[in-house]
Amino acid sequence: MKKLLIILGSIVALVVALLILIPIIFKDDIQKAVDDAIAKNINATVYYDRGGFSLSLIKSFPNFSLAIDDFGIVGKAPFEEDTLLSVASFGFEIDLMSVINGGQIKVNSILLDQPEITVLVLENGKANYDIAVASEEVAEEDTTASTAAFSVAIKSWEIRNANLIYYDESMKFYTTILGLNHSGTGDFTQDIFDLTTQTTVDGLTVNMDGVEYLSNKTLTADLTLNMDLPHAKYTFKENKIALNDFGIGFDGYVAMPTEDIDMDLNFSGSDISIKSILSLIPGVYQEYLAGVETSGSISFSGTAKGTYNENRLPDVTAKLDVDNGKIKYAEYPIPIEKLTIRTALNVPGENMDNMTFNMPTFSMLLDGETVSANLAFSNLQNYTWDFGLHGNLDLEKLLKVVPVEGMNLKGLMTADLSTSGNMKLIEEERYAEIPAAGSLSLTGFEVVSEDLPQGFSIKKTSMTFTPKQVALKEFDAMLGKSDIQLDGVVSNFIGFALSENETLVGKLNLRSKSFDLDEWMTEETAEVDTTAAPLEVIRVPTNIDFAFMSAINTIHYDGMEIKDLDGLITVKEGIARLNNIDFNLLDGAFVMNGTYNSVVEEPAFDFGFDISDLSIPKAYETFNTVQKLAPVAKNVTGDFSALLQLSGNLGADMMPIYEHLYGTGVIQIDDAALKGDKLMKTISAVSKFSGEEVTVKDVKLQVEIKEGRIYVDPFDVSMKGQKATIYGSNGIDGSLDYKISTVVKTGKVGSAVNAALATYTGGAKVIDETMLVKLKVSGTYEDPKVGIASAESAGGQSPAASVKAAAKAEIDKQLKAAEDKAKAELDKQKKAAEAKAKAELAKKQAELEKEAEEQAKKAAEEAKKKAKDALKKMF
Structure with a gap:
């Protein structure tokens, strides 16, 4: 007996030793296999804590467990500085016998602890999650054989405290999912079983084209689906999804036995109220709802029935009704009462262009004043509408009941408007056939906001509507300190609003x-x-x-x-x-x-x-x-x-x-x-016969501006009583290029100037009583350079005649050339500007039309594809 116990003890010790030693012995081989699999299949930098790589048969005996700590994936160019995924700990438990027996491997559980996921899509569509190594196509029969020989069944999974950021520049779409916890169970080894999942999100934000549709909302989702794998049919059982306080329940099924997806789903609001709807308003949930009292009954329901494939979508309907609603803000005693809303949406899957939206009733009572409205909209190919607005509304009271942060608003609006019609009537300018009539007036209107701190107020305005135009009868307003009065007509307002x-x-x-x-x-x-x-x-x-x-x-x-x-x-x-x-x-x-x-x-x-x-x-x-x-x-x-x-x-x-x-x-x-400026001082210093002051009387300057310079035709000035003629140009860089011509009486300027003039006459001294002298002005206005360009006998002419005669010979050709060039250049620029403007406008209009058509087609195709992909991924 003692020997038997020793033998049994030895066997147990050996088994325990093997359980401890086998993972240690094979750890390096398994770790190398993991590294090889990563290198072979992932085109990115993958890191993990090699000391945190652990294998165990003891921890989950008789199953096999694997854990990897500090695991992450970093993309390659252009995402080499962006971490796609980082996980504090990643582990799973495998049924050891399923591995030994071969065939289907059974995974008992998978755990992702504190994953941080950042998904980026560039404007050109390149995404950082596209990290799979491209592989050659595998023959169909080989793929089938491989699939039959190897498959995985997962019983449970869990994600703890995950954060996800998704930013798509191509779609201008941004979302964050913070504090995500998700778990699920289901025995995929069975043909028919229940799949149960629980999901919570602490903060959900969705932004599209700069508009934040959801701002830090909470999400909970508890779903139980009956999975009929042989028939690919998935039936909703107990389930509830809630966004903040707005909850929705589902029943029905989705089946995918072929490429088509068949569905028969019903959804309805679960314990929803006016307050739960208000909770979806971005940025006001915590601050605003704490002081709001609401009452009234709300019903929300809808269906999604039919077949989804490349040719059609399922038929979708939705209804939202509010009866005897009431909203009262804690700091304002006057509530919105008798709130009544009726809405219905119908989207036929076979042709979405026949979509209809109808709100036959919207009415509310605010401090004894009733406001009512109605709206019907249909036919995406030929927009058809029916809209009405009637009643009196005190905007100050409305903003106290439903406050808008950073804005003060007051004024009484009186409306009696109604219009109906379709786009075809507008396109064909058949305005008389469009019923549109009524009036709108504002009195005592004032608005002050963070974006408009100066304020805007309207003492009184009134306008009337006809199918063809809006007649603004009066408009007396203040924009900050500025007063504005307007009257007149605006036409084609319906077409402008809808196209x-x-x-x-x-x-x-x-x-x-x-x-x-x-x-x-x-x-x-x-x-x-x-x-x-x-x-x-x-x-x-x-x-x-x-x-x-x-x-x-x-x-x-x-x-x-x-x-x-x-x-x-x-x-x-x-x-x-x-x-x-x-x-x-x-x-x-x-x-x-x-x-x-x-x-x-x-x-x-x-x-x-x-x-x-x-x-x-x-x-x-x-x-x-x-x-x-x-x-x-x-x-x-x-x-x-x-x-x-x-x-x-x-x-x-x-x-x-x-x-x-x-x-x-x-x-x-x-x-x-x-x-008193530098130019006159420099001229006086050089010439001695001109003073430091120039006077101009009864002068007409012919000027031309081109290529960064202003050109001035000859004009007369008086310099210390001496007449002179000036012409030339100066540039935007301050450069000067002018000539100053004047007749000098040599006896009055002194021997030094006479000696300077003599160098231009070829004589030792000046003989004539008068000389025609031309000064050249160059340099810049801040640093002018002045010198004597030439001097010659005035020939007995009067000073004015001598100067004019000298200047005329030099500038006659320039004047004619400048005039011809100016006219040609002006005509050329005008024609070029007009042609370019027309071409740019025509091009822009054509691009807008083409872009609108392409976006409409693309949106429809992407909507179908995304819906199908989403459903397939879900099930």
Whole structure:
């Protein structure tokens, strides 16, 4: 007996030893097999704690357990800095006998502890989860044999405290799932069994195209499915899904015996209330709902029945009804009462274009005032609608019952609107056949928000509706400190609201006593010199056709007062046109005509200016163009008038591209003086016969602007009583290239100057009483260079005649060439701008139409594919 016990003890010891030693002996081989499998199948960097790689037959005897700690996957370029997956611990338990016997391997459990998953999809569709190594196609018979010889059955699985981030740049889609816990059980070794799963999410956020549809919501899902694997039929049994407080239950089945998916599902709200619906509003759940009292009955139900395949979707219906609803906020005594809503959605799977949505009833009572509305919508191919809004609504009371963070709103709205029709009537401009009538008015309207701290208020406005137009009878408002009055008509408003390709047309009269633009400048902008503050290109909408007859008494901008502005401003096809816009500025009078074209990449302008009695020094202080092209104006006193035509392009900062600026015109100066600047001091120092002051009387300057320079035709000035003729050019870089011609009486200038003049006459001294002298001015305005270019006898002519005769011979050819070139260049630029604008507009419209058509097709195809894939993955 003792010997038998020794033998049995030895056997047990040997078995225990083997249980301990076998995992140790084979650990390196198994670890190498894991490494080889990773290298062979995964195109990414995989890491794990090699010391945390453990095998055991003791821990789960008689089963085999494997655990890997600190496991992770990092992608390769362009995702080499992004971790796709990191897991604190990954482990599973395998039925040892299933491995020994061969055939189907039974996995008793799988555990993922604290996984962190980040999924990224670039704009070009490349995804960081695409890490599988591409393999050659396997023959169909080999695949079948392999599948038959090797299969895995999982009984249970668990995910603990997972976080998932999904960001898809191609779809502008972003979601986060935080605090995910999920577990499931099901005996996949059986043909028919129940699959049970439990899921909770602490924070769910969904953002699409910058709109946050769900914000940090909780999710719970408890599902029990009966799995009929031989018939591929999955039947919902006990189940509940809840998003925040909004719960939904399912019953019915989904079957996939063939490529088609058959379903017969019913869903309905489970213990839902008005408060549970409000809980879905982003960003207000915790703060807002704590103080809300609600009551009333709600019913929510729907179905999804039919077949899903490449040719059709199942038929979907949904209904939401609210009866005798009430919403009361704790801090405001007046509730919304008698809230009644009836809605029904029907989406036929065979042709989704026949979808219908109907809300025949929406009504509520707010402090004794009833508001009601109805809406019906159908036919995606020929949008058909029926809409009505009736009653009085106090906006201040509404916002106290349903507050919006950061906004104060008040005003009484009175509406009596109704309209119905379809898009075909609009496309064919059969407006008279579209029933649309009613009126809308606002009184005492005020709104102040974080985005509009200056505030906007409407003392009174009223408008009436017909099928063809909206008639704005009155509109008396304050935008911050600025008053605005409008009246007129807006047409094609229905087509504009329902189609991206329709144009909103309006004819409005705009009046204001005082409009303060400075109020809308940010504090930072106001502190910076506005001549250097960066701006953004202003794009005029291409889908509006508006004409504004404007009359504004005073516009305040950057310390300036623009007075008595009136004229016609039209906006059409992305081009703004100014028609006889006249105003007073800096004690001068302006009349402007021209266009601003924002369709082209670099906005183009072509403006004509009629300026009267404008202060020259004030013009220099105010306008960038004067500072760039006429820096001498800084030290000139007096006024000027002008007729100018300027055209060119604007950069991204809305400043002219001076190298492309072109202009011609006439500047009239009645009486002006230049003194005390570096240029005059340099001329006086060189010539001795001119003073440090230039006076100008009754002069008309012919000017031309091109290629970053301003060219000035000859004009007369007085220099210390001596007449002189000036002509030439200067550039935006400050460079000077001018000639100054004058007749000098040699007896009055002194021996030093006579000696200098003699070098140009070939004689030892000057013989004639008068000499024609030409000075050349170069360098820059800040560092001018002046020298005597030539000197010759005046030939007994009068000073004025001598100067004019000398200048005329030099500039006659330049004038004719400049005139011809100016006309040709102007015509060329105008034609090019018009052609380019039309081409850009036509191209943009064609692209929009094509994109809309392609997106519609793509959306339908992707919806079908995603629905099918999602269902297959689920089951």
